[in-house]
Amino acid sequence: MLLLALSLVSSTAIGYLLASVFLPVYKPAWTDLLLKVSLGAGLGAGITSCVYFVVRISIGPSRVVAFAAEFLSLGAVAGAFWLARNVRHVAVAHAMPRGLLWWLLIGFAAALAMAADLFADSTASNPYGAWDAWAIWNSRARFFAQPNATWSRAFSPLLNQIAGAGAAHGDYPMLLSSYIARCWTWMDAIGEVAAPIATAALFWAATIGVLVSALAILRGWSTAMISGMILLGTACLLVSPWQYADTPIGLYYVSTFALILLADADSKGTLVLAGLAAGFAGWTKNEGLLFALIVTAAVVVSAFIAKNWRRIGLFAAGAAAPMAIATYFKFFMAPPTGTFAQVSPGNAMHRLMEWPRYVEIIKAFWVEGLAQGAGVANPVVCLAVMGAFLKFAPERLRNLVMISSLGALLAMYAGYFCTYVVTPLDLTWHLNTSLDRLYAQLWPSLLLLVPAMFRSAEEVATTTVTDQRDKVTRKAVAKKAKRMVQRSS
Amino acid sequence: MQTITVRYSARALLGLGTVALLSLYGTYTFYSQQTERNIVQKDAFQIGAEEQHFAALKRDLAPDAVVGYISDLNEAGIQLAAQYALIPILLVDRPPGGLVVGSFSRPMDYAEFGRSHGLELIKDYGFGVILFRKVGK
Numbered sequence: 275m276l277l278l279a280l281s282l283v284s285s286t287a288i289g290y291l292l293a294s295v296f297l298p299v300y301k302p303a304w305t306d307l308l309l310k311v312s313l314g315a316g317l318g319a320g321i322t323s324c325v326y327f328v329v330r331i332s333i334g335p336s337r338v339v340a341f342a343a344e345f346l347s348l349g350a351v352a353g354a355f356w357l358a359r360n361v362r363h364v365a366v367a368h369a370m371p372r373g374l375l376w377w378l379l380i381g382f383a384a385a386l387a388m389a390a391d392l393f394a395d396s397t398a399s400n401p402y403g404a405w406d407a408w409a410i411w412n413s414r415a416r417f418f419a420q421p422n423a424t425w426s427r428a429f430s431p432l433l434n435q436i437a438g439a440g441a442a443h444g445d446y447p448m449l450l451s452s453y454i455a456r457c458w459t460w461m462d463a464i465g466e467v468a469a470p471i472a473t474a475a476l477f478w479a480a481t482i483g484v485l486v487s488a489l490a491i492l493r494g495w496s497t498a499m500i501s502g503m504i505l506l507g508t509a510c511l512l513v514s515p516w517q518y519a520d521t522p523i524g525l526y527y528v529s530t531f532a533l534i535l536l537a538d539a540d541s542k543g544t545l546v547l548a549g550l551a552a553g554f555a556g557w558t559k560n561e562g563l564l565f566a567l568i569v570t571a572a573v574v575v576s577a578f579i580a581k582n583w584r585r586i587g588l589f590a591a592g593a594a595a596p597m598a599i600a601t602y603f604k605f606f607m608a609p610p611t612g613t614f615a616q617v618s619p620g621n622a623m624h625r626l627m628e629w630p631r632y633v634e635i636i637k638a639f640w641v642e643g644l645a646q647g648a649g650v651a652n653p654v655v656c657l658a659v660m661g662a663f664l665k666f667a668p669e670r671l672r673n674l675v676m677i678s679s680l681g682a683l684l685a686m687y688a689g690y691f692c693t694y695v696v697t698p699l700d701l702t703w704h705l706n707t708s709l710d711r712l713y714a715q716l717w718p719s720l721l722l723l724v725p726a727m728f729r730s731a732e733e734v735a736t737t738t739v740t741d742q743r744d745k746v747t748r749k750a751v752a753k754k755a756k757r758m759v760q761r762s763s
Numbered sequence: 764m765q766t767i768t769v770r771y772s773a774r775a776l777l778g779l780g781t782v783a784l785l786s787l788y789g790t791y792t793f794y795s796q797q798t799e800r801n802i803v804q805k806d807a808f809q810i811g812a813e814e815q816h817f818a819a820l821k822r823d824l825a826p827d828a829v830v831g832y833i834s835d836l837n838e839a840g841i842q843l844a845a846q847y848a849l850i851p852i853l854l855v856d857r858p859p860g861g862l863v864v865g866s867f868s869r870p871m872d873y874a875e876f877g878r879s880h881g882l883e884l885i886k887d888y889g890f891g892v893i894l895f896r897k898v899g900k
Contacts, residue, residue, distance in 0.1 A: 372769045374776060381783045388794045399801035402810040402847075409843040416850040424827050424851035434846060436832045436854045437839040465814075465850070496775075500782050507789030512797055648792030651785040659785070663778020731775040738768045 278468055281460035282476055285453075286311065288348050289318025291355040296543045297536070298362040305369050305490045312483025313533070315476050316525045317547065320554035321347060323453040324599050330452075331607070335421050340459055364540050368494030368732035375731065378499035385506040386482070389514075393475060396515035401467045403474070403517030409434065410443045411450050411519055412470050418448070419455035419464045428455075431609035445608035447600055449558040450519045470517045478514040481525040481718050482506070488532035488722060492539060496731040501721045504656045509646045513714040519559050520711040526555035526562065527686075528718035530569055531679050535726060537585075538675040545573070545585055549592025556593075557600045561715065564689050566597060572682035576674045614698070622696040631701055635694045638705040646713050653717065657724050664728040671727065680723050686716060808840050813848040816890035820864065821849055823886070823894070828852045831863035833880060833895065841866065858897075865893035 293310040300306040322344055329336070329343045371379060402408045418428040427433060428451060429444040450473070457469035485505055490498035514521050533548035552569050555562030570589065577585040625631060647653050670676050690712050697704050806812070824830065832854040834841060845866050846854045854864065863882055865873065873893045874884045882895035 372767070374771060375779075378779065378783060381787055385787055385790045388790050392794050392797055395798050395801050399805045400807065402806065402808075405808070405840070408808070408810050408847045413843075413847050413850065416847070420826070420851045422826060422851070424853075427851065427853055430853065432829075432853055432855045434843060435856055436846065437842045496779055500779055500786075503783055503786040503790075507786035507793070509793065511790065511793045648789040651789035651792065653789075656782045656785050656789075660778060660782050663774055663781070731771050731779055732769075734775050735769050735771045738770070740766045740768060 275468060277461045278457060278466075278472055281457045282472060284344065284348060284460075285318035285322040285456075286315045286476075287318065288321050288351050289314030289316065291348075291351040292317055292321070293547060294359050295351070295354050296360060296541070296547050298360050298364045298541050300369075300491055301363060301365045302369050305366055305487050308483050309487035309491065312480040312487060313529055313547070313551075315480035316484070316522070316529050316554070317550060319453050319473075319476070319522070320449060320526070320550070320557065320596060322456055323449045324557065324596060326456040326459070327448055327452045327599065327603075330418065330425060335423075335425050337421070337459055337462075340456070344456075360541065360543070362541070364491075366491050366494075368496075368730065369490045369498075371495045372732075375496050375499075378496060378503075382486075382499045382503050382506075385503050389482075389506045389511055392511055393478065393515045396512075397471050397474075400515070401471065403470060403515070406519075407470065407517035409437075410446065412454060412517065414444075414446075414448070414451040415454035415458065415470070416465055418451055419458040429603075429607055429609060445560075445604070445610070446519075447557050447559060447562065448603060449554060450522055474515060474517045474521060477522045477525050481510075481521060481528060484525065484529050484532055485718050485722055488528075488536065489725060492535055492726055493728075494730040494732040497725050497728070500660065501725045504653050505718060505721050507647065507651060507656070508653045508714075508717050509710060510714045510717050513711060518711060520715050523555055523558045523562050523565075524715045524718050526551045526558060527565060527715060528722050530555065530565075531683070531719050531722055534569075534573070534675060534679055535722075537588075538673075542585065542588060545588035546592040548573075549589040549594075550596065551592075552589075553593035553596030553600070557596045561686075561690070561712070563600065563604075565686060566593060568685045568689065569682045572678040572685075576678040579674055614696075617696060617698050621698065625696050631695055634701060635691060635705065638694075638709055639691070642705075642709045642713060645710070646717070653721065657721075660725060661728055664731065664734070666727050667729045667733070676723070676727060680727070683716065683719050683723055808844045810844055810847060813844045816866075816888075816892050817845065817848040817864075819888045820886075820892050820894060821852065824849075824852050824862070826851050828862065829855055829859055831855065831858035831861075831897075832866070833863050833882070834866045834868075835871070835876070836868050841868075861897035863895040863897060865891075865895055867891035867893065 290310050293313045297310060300309065325343050325347050326340055329340050333339050403412065414428040414433070418425050428448070431444055433444045454470050454473055457473065458464045458466060461469060482502060482505060486498045486502040489501050510524070529551040530548050533544050533551060537544035537548060552566045556566040570593065573589045574586055577583060643654065644652065647655065694701065694705060830852060832842060832845060842854070845864065849864070865877070867873065868891060870891070873887060877884045877893070877895045881898050883898050885894045885896050887893050
């Protein structure tokens with residue numbers, strides 16, 4: 275168990291150090307620490323997964339070389355941190371609670387406690403996770419961690435062949451399986467359930483951490499706490515202990531958007547990390563490849579309109595390595611067993627013209643959308659109430675980066691919709707077995723981008739600074755001075 | 764000495780309060796419903812039990828073995844659970860060496876079952892786990 279803890283600390287440290295190279299130092303300290311640790315958990319998992327994968331396919335199943343490569347990575351980012359870390363301080367307004375807003379912390383802590391207990395309870399009941407965990411992700415991890423030539427069975431076309439073509443997923447990207455295999459290699463205990471459980475907990479906690487810390491920096495305490503609470507009230511709660519790749523990909527989506535918004539606000543260099551997170555989404559699931567494409571298009575469009583070409587270069591620099599690995603895997607290693615591998619343009623066109631499919635998909639989106647909350651406590655209702663009471667900030671509705679990010683997210687929803695339209699699988703079965711997970715992937719990003727468009731409670735509050743010695747408020751002094759200026763003029 | 768007083772608008776506080784209560788209600792509802800479900804849905808596909816059942820067979824086969832699979836139940840969940848338990852051994856439709864793993868949900872005459880499928884019983888490992896060989900291999 276100690277070795278598992280060390281393996282998680284090692285990957286998170288790599289991500290933390292890398293995040294510290296590009297991100298400025300945010301004040302108050304809690305926002306800085308939470309953001310970098312949460313981003314670091316995701317980025318570090320992605321980096322160490324890539325390193326482990328590259329070592330396996332280039333050198334073979336050597337535990338010593340795998341360790342050496344990881345320590346080399348840790349040394350490299352530690353060196354970069356030592357020599358080139360971003361020391362610019364950015365004071366964040368409104369990130370500390372004042373007055374009545376303290377009670378939001380109590381609500382958030384209560385929701386977090388229930389979420390943690392539910393994760394523990396679900397994991398105790400199903401330590402091997404849900405179906406896809408043991409049938410796909412952990413199964414492939416178990417093959418990939420083998421200390422002999424059988425590691426390559428993780429992407430064999432024969433994998434899960436006995437259960438029919440629909441069960442064979444040797445073509446799925448390898449981030450999650452490779453990361454879990456790496457943890458087992460650290461532990462020297464292949465198949466130990468603690469590793470996928472800890473990985474699921476790490477990604478879920480990091481998702482909450484990125485959402486809360488990024489919104490605290492961008493919009494303030496109240497927006498961060500409320501969005502965190504809404505996320506903890508969605509069906510993501512149920513998906514997180516399943517040990518699926520949907521929680522990690524949700525983390526990479528929300529990290530990409532958070533870093534794009536932070537880059538717009540503070541430091542353009544942060545776009546390298548945004549590109550890296552988008553690339554890791556592509557290395558996590560096939561949907562991530564679509565995401566990487568769409569979000570790259572959004573960055574290119576916003577850079578084109580702003581005539582700032584450097585943005586594209588920074589984003590591409592971050593995305594290059596993980597996308598290169600994902601592309602290499604897809605073209606040279608993955609078997610042609612994917613769901614859409616056998617879809618011909620003719621078949622796809624035929625399905626595109628079948629209008630009853632659209633009706634069925636819309637119905638399923640509606641029904642599953644309702645199931646994402648508990649009756650009236652639906653996240654969409656929560657966002658609507660938030661918008662009705664706090665209103666959109668007009669300047670944010672005109673912000674190019676905000677609009678392009680929201681456009682990219684909507685394009686993802688549209689992309690998922692179109693995927694169902696052309697799916698070669700039985701449509702009802704496909705919707706029933708995947709739509710809840712697709713919602714779970716996108717909630718964190720939606721709960722980042724939409725509340726970021728609203729005004730925060732702090733922005734619409736009035737602040738009075740009172741001098742205790744003469745009991746004269748600064749506000750009054752300012753008014754008096756203004757009157758004097760008007761009289762004299 | 765200065766003190767800072769922040770006055771939030773009643774509208775903003777009402778909005779935040781409403782959303783906070785709705786979210787907490789949502790969290791609590793999911794929490795209570797799922798903890799109820801967790802009581803009855805314990806390791807639904809018996810992955811832990813399958814690991815124990817196949818442990819002895821796994822020790823007898825080479826790690827790089829590629830074997831067939833047969834069962835009295837034709838359910839993907841049971842087939843995939845067997846594959847998970849037997850990793851790194853690969854279960855395939857047409858085993859090159861003729862070895863076939865049998866996994867049965869209830870006691871029966873396994874030798875007779877094998878004969879009716881062109882298989883010869885090699886070893887019974889208990890728990891319905893049997894190793895067969897294709898006749899003629």
